[in-house]
């Protein structure tokens with residue numbers, strides 16, 4: 001047998017899904033904790049997207065995350081703590097940032113905000129891809145936080161998709177991405193935010209701290225302005241910078257080619273191709289809906305055009321359009337305010353050529 005088939009066999013295993021209705025929530029948490037303490041990985045719900053978790057201090061377990069996701073080892077993982085006070089277990093907060101870190105984590109933790117800080121020496125290099133910084137957050141999902149608390153150790157957990165693919169916002173989507181590669185998925189229902197956490201880096205300055213948004217997400221630049229001077233979001237063209245080595249231009253990609261129409265850009269269809277439209281409101285009078293004979297139309301925020309709804313449905317609809325046998329997905333632009341920044345960031349990366 002060649003090395004390829006060996007590798008294939010090694011990856012095959014039975015993937016179990018455990019649901020979490022009120023009665024069996026405790027046993028689901030227990031099953032997850034058991035597997036994590038054995039040094040294996042489990043897919044868990046968070047408020048943003050599903051994560052693939054391992055005990056952060058167990059480098060062999062963390063290696064299984066990279067293996068199951070086929071993630072290159074230069075792309076560092078996010079570490080999840082159970083409560084704010086545990087930050088000191090994984091990061092060292094520089095004195096000059098203590099005040100702003102306290103304010104910002106009090107305001108948004110638990111929640112969809114990730115802070116990049118100097119790493120604690122106990123965090124294995126594999127977690128941070130050799131960087132001297134670590135990305136930390138505290139999830140508000142009650143199943144996720146019950147698992148972290150019962151395990152008594154922080155969890156390294158990137159999104160539970162294969163590398164470069166669409167992030168999963170349901171247990172069924174995790175199954176499609178990682179079946180046969182991981183032993184267990186805890187089904188906590190659909191995620192409530194739908195896009196990944198906002199990642200920020202803070203530097204001290206004379207007047208106000210400077211907050212750099214490394215990845216836009218549910219905590220928007222508008223609200224972060226209350227805590228410091230917010231720097232312009234890095235565009236994907238400098239995404240290869242050491243600041244955010246994993247934020248590659250091409251990401252969140254469906255298998256079907258995707259065109260994101262930037263503002264005022266015209267759609268020029270090729271004859272004989274089946275096009276699907278990812279519309280903002282889906283209404284006939286607005287956008288591109290009635291300007292072409294689409295094979296399929298999906299609306300991010302049906303009728304009302306609300307950004308939180310658009311963020312919530314984004315990955316779910318990308319997945320749906322990807323499964324619709326289209327030649328191409330066309331996405332309408334949405335305005336880049338509030339959560340619109342995160343949605344457009346994900347769409348640009350989905351459209352980027354690999």
Ligand code: TXA
Pocket residue numbers: 046048049050051052075076077078112114116128131133134135157158159160195196197199214243244245246247248
């Ligand atoms: O909402 C989320 O953040 C989800 C859930 C599961 O918590 N997690 C997530 O992880 O999106 P992942 O691995 O898909 O994305 C993590 C991003 C990567 O793009 C990586 O480059 C960045 O975080 N990152 C991790 N450590 C970093 C560091 N030390 N400095 C800069 N960026 C870092």
Ligand code: MG
Pocket residue numbers: 158159167
């Ligand atoms: Mg990801």
